[in-house]
Amino acid sequence: xxxxxxxxxxxxxxxxxxxxxxxxxxxxxxxxxxxxxxxxxxxxxxxxxxxxxxxxxxxxxxxxxxxxxxxxxxxxxxxxxxxxxxxxxxxxxxxxxxxxxxxxxxxxxxxxxxxxxxxxxxxxxxxxxxxxxxxxxxxxxxxxxxxxxxxxxxxxxxxxxxxxxxxxxxxxxxxxxxxxxxxxxxxxxxxxxxxxxxxxxxxxxxxxxxxx
Amino acid sequence: xxxxxxxxxxxxxxxxxxxxxxxxxxxxxxxxxxxxxxxxxxxxxxxxxxxxxxxxxxxxxxxxxxxxxxxxxxxxxxxxxxxxxxxxxxxxxxxxxxxxxxxxxxxxxxxxxxxxxxx
Numbered sequence: 233x234x235x236x237x238x239x240x241x242x243x244x245x246x247x248x249x250x251x252x253x254x255x256x257x258x259x260x261x262x263x264x265x266x267x268x269x270x271x272x273x274x275x276x277x278x279x280x281x282x283x284x285x286x287x288x289x290x291x292x293x294x295x296x297x298x299x300x301x302x303x304x305x306x307x308x309x310x311x312x313x314x315x316x317x318x319x320x321x322x323x324x325x326x327x328x329x330x331x332x333x334x335x336x337x338x339x340x341x342x343x344x345x346x347x348x349x350x351x352x353x354x355x356x357x358x359x360x361x362x363x364x365x366x367x368x369x370x371x372x373x374x375x376x377x378x379x380x381x382x383x384x385x386x387x388x389x390x391x392x393x394x395x396x397x398x399x400x401x402x403x404x405x406x407x408x409x410x411x412x413x414x415x416x417x418x419x420x421x422x423x424x425x426x427x428x429x430x431x432x433x434x435x436x437x438x439x440x441x442x443x444x
Numbered sequence: 445x446x447x448x449x450x451x452x453x454x455x456x457x458x459x460x461x462x463x464x465x466x467x468x469x470x471x472x473x474x475x476x477x478x479x480x481x482x483x484x485x486x487x488x489x490x491x492x493x494x495x496x497x498x499x500x501x502x503x504x505x506x507x508x509x510x511x512x513x514x515x516x517x518x519x520x521x522x523x524x525x526x527x528x529x530x531x532x533x534x535x536x537x538x539x540x541x542x543x544x545x546x547x548x549x550x551x552x553x554x555x556x557x558x559x560x561x562x563x
Contacts, residue, residue: 302531
């Protein structure tokens, strides 16, 4: 086993050295500005993530979804999820959560919608939305928030978002259509998926051990 | 110069992370070390995109060369995969803790040699 590991490590290092050594000539890449203009984006990274390297992003979304399903099923197998005692509400936390929630959600939407024009995109927007949900969970308690936002329906919305991304991206890829409208739609769907996934992971971990 | 400093910091982060991953005996600490090492890898990718005097890879931010956008796109993958690995590994640690009542690797191995104690 150790010999096998060492051999495979050596092979990996050899591949890296071969790639660096310049035996293979580098292909001529189009300039970044051209790529961005072709996809209707100003943020070149967005054009690469959702355009040129679309397969990468699609499978990344699948990895994310599989993680969430794995966490959910894995922790369900333990069978010691019990409802946590309700968190005592502190007025300060409650008020600040109420105050902050609106701006945070609006900012997340802004980051998602303008992801093709500047720094931003679906994944950061989803993380920001997940933070908003974490803030609400701190103020209200995890179980109560989970009931209030109708978690099973949300999970179906997440699966729907994944299917929609796959259909949209795959369809456009086959049709060969490009444009900024596609980038906006994909970013919003990704934000939705990442936010709900972050909430599901947070909820599972919180209800399996300890309190938030 | 900033690129070199970032590369040095990235190598230091990977070193600290892997040191923790190898030396610590607690599984949670091992996962934290893995995460710190992954941050080092992410910083290394960002440092690779650096060019002297470059602007961010956004069209219309002014003249001059732009930073290489491809490593930035790879960083996104690295972050997501890092998160996924950490979350799933934590689930397995919860399993181990529930069934074997320890997170100490050496104790787990010793127990395996002796045969698991019946709960």
